[in-house]
Amino acid sequence: MVKNIDLIKNEPPFEKDVRKSILDREFWKFDNYNGPKENFYQIWTKEYISALANYISARYDKSDIILEVCAGEGLLTLYLNQILPHRIIATDSHKWIKKFTFPPFVKKYSTEEAVTHFSPKLVLVSWLPLNLDLTPLFRSCGSVHEYIVIGEAKGGCTGNEQVFESHEGFYQEDILKEIGHYCKSDYILQYSSFEDIRWHSKTTAFRRIK
Numbered sequence: 001m002v003k004n005i006d007l008i009k010n011e012p013p014f015e016k017d018v019r020k021s022i023l024d025r026e027f028w029k030f031d032n033y034n035g036p037k038e039n040f041y042q043i044w045t046k047e048y049i050s051a052l053a054n055y056i057s058a059r060y061d062k063s064d065i066i067l068e069v070c071a072g073e074g075l076l077t078l079y080l081n082q083i084l085p086h087r088i089i090a091t092d093s094h095k096w097i098k099k100f101t102f103p104p105f106v107k108k109y110s111t112e113e114a115v116t117h118f119s120p121k122l123v124l125v126s127w128l129p130l131n132l133d134l135t136p137l138f139r140s141c142g143s144v145h146e147y148i149v150i151g152e153a154k155g156g157c158t159g160n161e162q163v164f165e166s167h168e169g170f171y172q173e174d175i176l177k178e179i180g181h182y183c184k185s186d187y188i189l190q191y192s193s194f195e196d197i198r199w200h201s202k203t204t205a206f207r208r209i210k
């Protein structure tokens with residue numbers, strides 16, 4: 001059972017406020033809890049966190065191991081863990097130590113180490129580093145039933161083109177399509193309407209076909 005989004009602390013914004021800030025070109029308004037700087041990628045909204053939590057809750061038991069890799073400052077896990085009964089584990093290699101301040105709950109594991117160590121059933125990754133495809137590690141890990149890639153999809157700056165190709169043994173689906181997706185580059189691109197903004201980044205699920 002997912003708790004009400006009003007219980008999320010460190011306050012992700014409502015979607016309507018993000019849209020307004022983008023159109024008003026208030027570039028860094030929705031930064032993270034470590035203070036204003038430029039190191040966020042996806043902009044988590046209350047609506048998005050709630051929708052992803054519902055997606056997870058409908059498919060995974062509380063005891064299933066859910067892992068976030070390349071978690072950066074860990075906001076996605078921080079928010080999800082506040083409304084899900086599941087315990088998501090946030091990890092990052094800490095490679096981008098000059099850019100990010102990694103909170104203690106973001107455990108230092110490379111993606112390879114993390115999938116081997118935790119044997120997750122579900123893997124979450126937001127904004128894979130540019131030109132790096134870590135998804136073969138998920139597909140080759142037998143415990144992984146599904147992985148979810150969040151960020152700019154094909155043609156964008158999330159991983160590389162191979163990430164979004166079709167992969168044998170996995171069914172690919174854009175999910176949470178009814179929820180707006182907002183990211184850093186929405187501020188950079190010249191949008192003129194709310195509708196243009198909403199769909200620039202995506203949430204793509206890859207589910208193992210049994």
Ligand SMILES: C[S@@+](CC[C@H](N)C(=O)[O-])C[C@H]1O[C@@H](n2cnc3c(N)ncnc32)[C@H](O)[C@@H]1O
Nearest residue numbers: 041070071072092093094095096110111126127
């Ligand atoms: C573009 S940032 C995304 C951070 C966060 N997920 C977000 O959406 O804001 C990429 C992150 O991947 C981490 N990283 C780079 N290579 C990695 C690897 N091989 N395994 C795990 N993390 C890695 C970096 O330290 C950095 O925090």
